[in-house]
Amino acid sequence: MLLLVAVVWGLSMVPSKWLLEVMEPAGTLVFRYVACALVVPLSLSIGARRAEGEPGRPWGTMLLVGLWVAAQQLLFIYALDLTSASEAALLISLAPIWTALIGVFAGIEMLSGANWLGIGLATVGAALIILGNGQAEFSSGPARLAGDLLMLLSSLLYGGFMAYSKGAMARWGALRVVSWAFVFGSLAVLPAGLGQFIAADWADFDLRIWGALVYTGLIAGGWGFVVWYGCIARTTPARTAVYQYLVPVVTLAGAAVLLGERMAPGQVLGAVVAIGGLVLARKPVPSQTKTVPG
Numbered sequence: 001m002l003l004l005v006a007v008v009w010g011l012s013m014v015p016s017k018w019l020l021e022v023m024e025p026a027g028t029l030v031f032r033y034v035a036c037a038l039v040v041p042l043s044l045s046i047g048a049r050r051a052e053g054e055p056g057r058p059w060g061t062m063l064l065v066g067l068w069v070a071a072q073q074l075l076f077i078y079a080l081d082l083t084s085a086s087e088a089a090l091l092i093s094l095a096p097i098w099t100a101l102i103g104v105f106a107g108i109e110m111l112s113g114a115n116w117l118g119i120g121l122a123t124v125g126a127a128l129i130i131l132g133n134g135q136a137e138f139s140s141g142p143a144r145l146a147g148d149l150l151m152l153l154s155s156l157l158y159g160g161f162m163a164y165s166k167g168a169m170a171r172w173g174a175l176r177v178v179s180w181a182f183v184f185g186s187l188a189v190l191p192a193g194l195g196q197f198i199a200a201d202w203a204d205f206d207l208r209i210w211g212a213l214v215y216t217g218l219i220a221g222g223w224g225f226v227v228w229y230g231c232i233a234r235t236t237p238a239r240t241a242v243y244q245y246l247v248p249v250v251t252l253a254g255a256a257v258l259l260g261e262r263m264a265p266g267q268v269l270g271a272v273v274a275i276g277g278l279v280l281a282r283k284p285v286p287s288q289t290k291t292v293p294g
Contacts, residue, residue, distance in 0.1 A: 001227050001231055002227075002228065002231050002232075002240065002243040003243055003246070004227075005224050005227050005228045005231075005243070006243040006244065006246040006247050006250065007246070007250050008219060008220050008223075008224050009220055009224055009247050009250075010089070010246060010247040010248065010249065010250025010251045010253075010254060011220075011250060011251070011254045012215065012216055012220035012224075013080070013085035013088060013089055013251045013254065013255060014085060014251075014254045014255060014258045014259060015211065015212030015213075015215045015216050015220075016028065016077070016080060016085070016212070016216055017080065017085050017255075017259060018208060018209060018212040019209065019212050019213065019216065020077075020080065020081045021209075022200060022201065022204070022205065022209055023196060023197065023200045024193075024196035024199075024200075025074075025077040025078045025080075025081045025193075025196075026074060026077065026078075026189070026192040026193030026196050027193045027194075027195075027196030027197040027199070027200060028077055028193070028197075028216070029073055029074070029077055029189050029192075029193050030189065030190065030193045030194055030196075030197040031197070031213055031216075031217040032216050032217040032221040033070075033073075033182060033185060033186050033189045033190070034186070034190075034217075035217040035218050035221050035222045036182040036217075036221045036222050036225060037182040037183045037185075037186050038222070039218070039221075039222030039223070039226065040175070040178060040179040040182055040222060040225055040226055041179045041180075041182075041183060043175070043226045043230075058168070058172065061168050061177075062177065062180035062181065062183075062184055063184045065161065065164070065165055065168065065177060065180070065181045065184070066180060066181040066182070066183065066184025066185040066186075066187070066188075067184060067185065067187070067188055068157065068160070068161050068164070068181075069161055069181050069182075069185050070184075070185035070186075070187075070188035070189050071157060071188065072154055072157035072158050072161060073185070073189070074188070074189070074192060075150055075151075075153055075154040075157060076088075076092065076151065076154040076158075078147075078150060079147045079148070079150035079151035079153075079154055080147070080151070081147070082143050082144060082146055082147025082150065083144050083147030083148050083150075083151060084144070084255065084259075084261050084263075085251055085254075085255040085259060085261060086251060086252050086255045086256075086261050086263055086267075086271075087129055087130075087144075087147075087148055087151070087263075087267070088147070088151050088251075089247065089248040089251035089252065089255075090125075090126075090129055090248050090251075090252075090270075090271050090274055090275075091126060091129065091130075091148060091151040091152050091154075091155055092151055092154060092155045092158065093155075093244070093245075093247060093248045093274075093275070093278065094122055094126055094152070094155050094159075094274065094278065095155040095156075095158040095159040095162065096159065096162070096244075096278065096281065096282055097118075097119055097122050097123075097155075097159065097277075097278065097281055098155060098156045098158075098159025098160060098163075099159040099160075099162045099163045100115065100119065100281055100282075101119070101159075102159065102160060102163040103163055106163070110285050111285065112283070112285045114280050114283050115280065115281050115282075115283060115285065117277075117280055118276075118277045118278065118279065118280025118281030118282070118283065119277065119281045120277065121273050121274070121276055121277025121280065121281075122273075122274050122277030122278050122281055123277070124270075124273055124274075124277070125270045125271065125272070125273035125274025125275070125276075125277055126152065126270070126274055127270070128266050128267060128269055128270025128273065128274075129148070129267050129270040129271065129274065130145065130148045130149070130152070131266070132263075132264045132265075132266035132267040132270060165177055174229040174232055175226070175229040175230050178225055178229050182225075245275060245278065245279060248271070248275065249275070252271065
């Protein structure tokens with residue numbers, strides 16, 4: 001199931017770009033947030049007896065996480081409006097790098113030489129992707145550069161969210177934390193995007209746009225988050241990471257076929273370097289690996 005979610009999430013950049021053709025950025029998040037705020041808590045309620053983690057609702061933590069993710073998502077969608085789906089997917093996938101660095105600076109994580117090498121490679125890869133966007137097909141110059149930089153900032157926020165929420169997810173369960181994050185995140189997304197959502201020219205929506213709305217809201221959104229965060233509690237971080245590496249690869253293929261995007265040669269090299277660096281950066285540190293006696 002994790003493999004299917006990775007494919008669904010990888011392809012979601014394409015319908016998101018289609019929605020941005022007919023709707024302002026924040027407006028495209030409204031249906032997704034409403035869908036997730038209903039579907040994810042509902043699934044948690046239905047499976048309450050088998051939900052992982054302690055019972056309870058730490059409102060302060062959930063509110064902070066919700067607003068944090070909403071800010072990240074708003075940055076993400078405005079960045080995606082300015083840059084290509086391919087570059088966006090590669091840059092947002094660097095979020096675990098930020099998570100690792102934040103863990104080191106907070107004194108809660110150790111990195112090996114291979115991890116640091118991976119971070120260095122990922123940084124070089126990101127630079128090649130961003131600096132090469134002027135030579136990419138359909139490049140829009142400064143606007144696209146601004147989009148790449150905003151996406152890099154969005155990945156920083158996402159990495160920070162993963163670092164901050166680790167303790168909360170371990171204590172109260174990943175699906176419960178994500179569930180309330182969408183509920184509280186709606187407090188920021190709805191005021192920012194509801195006007196744009198209503199103002200869209202709905203009469204001109206064709207089947208492609210309606211499909212994009214359903215795909216991003218119910219399939220990649222509600223269903224994807226329920227399955228992903230429901231599964232990660234029952235598998236290892238290493239196995240989860242393997243599927244996460246597939247997301248930008250699927251996006252690159254989907255954007256090439258469905259959007260006609262073409263990356264410059266230097267960006268292709270940057271993509272390979274960045275993904276390779278990400279794999280190294282997430283390699284478990286031997287001294288941190290727990291063994292079971294016996």
